[in-house]
Amino acid sequence: MSLRILAEPIVRAALLEDLGRAGDITTDAVVAADAEIDAAIAARQPGCLAGLDVALMAFELLDPSLELTRLCDDGARVERGQKVARIRGRARPVLAAERTALNLLCRLSGVATATRQLADAIGNHKAKIVCTRKTTPGLRILEKEAVRLGGGANHRFGLDDAMLIKDNHVAMAGGVRPALQRAKAAAGHLVKIELEVDTLDQLAEALDEGIDAVLLDNMDPPTLRLAVEMVAGRAITEASGRITRETVPTIAAAGVDLISSGWITHSAPILDLGLDTD
Numbered sequence: 001m002s003l004r005i006l007a008e009p010i011v012r013a014a015l016l017e018d019l020g021r022a023g024d025i026t027t028d029a030v031v032a033a034d035a036e037i038d039a040a041i042a043a044r045q046p047g048c049l050a051g052l053d054v055a056l057m058a059f060e061l062l063d064p065s066l067e068l069t070r071l072c073d074d075g076a077r078v079e080r081g082q083k084v085a086r087i088r089g090r091a092r093p094v095l096a097a098e099r100t101a102l103n104l105l106c107r108l109s110g111v112a113t114a115t116r117q118l119a120d121a122i123g124n125h126k127a128k129i130v131c132t133r134k135t136t137p138g139l140r141i142l143e144k145e146a147v148r149l150g151g152g153a154n155h156r157f158g159l160d161d162a163m164l165i166k167d168n169h170v171a172m173a174g175g176v177r178p179a180l181q182r183a184k185a186a187a188g189h190l191v192k193i194e195l196e197v198d199t200l201d202q203l204a205e206a207l208d209e210g211i212d213a214v215l216l217d218n219m220d221p222p223t224l225r226l227a228v229e230m231v232a233g234r235a236i237t238e239a240s241g242r243i244t245r246e247t248v249p250t251i252a253a254a255g256v257d258l259i260s261s262g263w264i265t266h267s268a269p270i271l272d273l274g275l276d277t278d
Contacts, residue, residue, distance in 0.1 A: 004053070006141050011057045013138070014100045024096035037091035037277055040071075041105070043078040044272035048116040050074050050146035051108030052084060055101040063093035075112070075149035084273065098275050106270040107139070108146040114268035115150030118261060121245045125252035127259050130155045130238070134262035143265045155260060163193045164215070170196075176205045184210075194238070203227055211235050216256065218242065224254035 041055070049072055056068045066089035072078060087094055118129045129152040135143045144154045156162055163183050173179035176195065183193050194213035197203045200223065206214060207230065216227050218241035231237050238258040239251050251259055 003141070003145060004057070007054050008057065008061075010138060010142065011054060011061060011100070011104070014104065015058060015061060015097065018100050019096065024092070027092050027095045031091050031095065033092065035091040036089065037087070037094050039087045039094060039275050039277045040083045041085045041087070041102075041273055041275055042083045043080055044274055046077070046079050047109055047113035047271040048150050049076050049078050049084055049109050049271075050112035050149040051105045051142065054108065054142060055105035056085060056087075058097040058101040058104070059087055059094060062097045063090055065089055066093065077116075087275075094275075102273060102275060104142070106273055107136075108142055109271035109273065110268045111143050111146035111265055112150035113271050114264040115147045115152040117245055118243070118248050118259075118264065119151035121248045122252045122259070123249060125249070125255075127239075127252040127256050128153045129248075129264070130258050130260045131265050132240075132260055132262045133158070134266040136265070147264060150264075152264070153258070162191060163187060164196070165193065166196045166215075167198065167217075170202075176202050177209055180206065180209045180211065194236075200226060200230065203230055207231065207234060213238060215240055215260070221250045221254050224251065224256060228255040 052070060052072065052074050059066050059068060066087060069086040071086060072084040078084060115129055122129070131144055131147040131152060132155055140157065144157065148154060156164065165179050165183055170176055170179045173182060180195065187193055192212040194215055195206045195211050196215040196217050197206060198217050203214060213236035214231065215238045216224055219227060219239065224239055228237055236258065237256040238260055239254070239256045240260040243251065243259055243261040243263065248259060
């Protein structure tokens, strides 16, 4: 229910963007007002489904009387040609909402599919794939849900979730130790602090000062293994940089807790789904 409350303004805004001031003038001109439609949303390629509830909301907002039937659950693996939902009722609102619904569904399913590919590539290693703040403006809550549906986990939802001290923060503060000391002085008792480190020397300094999590940035697998040994369970370890299906198994084998990827949200290709009428 909470996701629906957060998602509805996004879907409304997308519909308003598409319908403009006069609505779907093509459909209104070509399709009779009393025309009925029986349609299905089907996958054009295999992948992981995400955003179906959001897509169906687009149809529902234009016509609450439509009969909407979910044939798959979000998070399910789908095959080419598989039908994921059926829509019956007045044709005009279905055709008017079609592109908005599919834009959201294809985009979010693409994010889930990319996440699923990385999660599958990790195998039996303990690491989890996590997303970043490199999301489409306005779609973050939906894309992060798609990551979760694809077998990943969520990092920060925003700058106010937790403290992540990055290289520019360290440079402006004058080093790792003063950056951490300032962060600890300002953080509330429930706020976690993570520090991005590029070298093992920075990591040693952070561990000496005390830290909740360390972001091991662009370290090669041998260095990652040394970093995990240095941490020895005293902090959560997160690897980032150059994360692909080919590199992620080796990175996971280094023993890190988390592997963060911006690609799964900022560059994942869509999963192609379409609306077919019977």
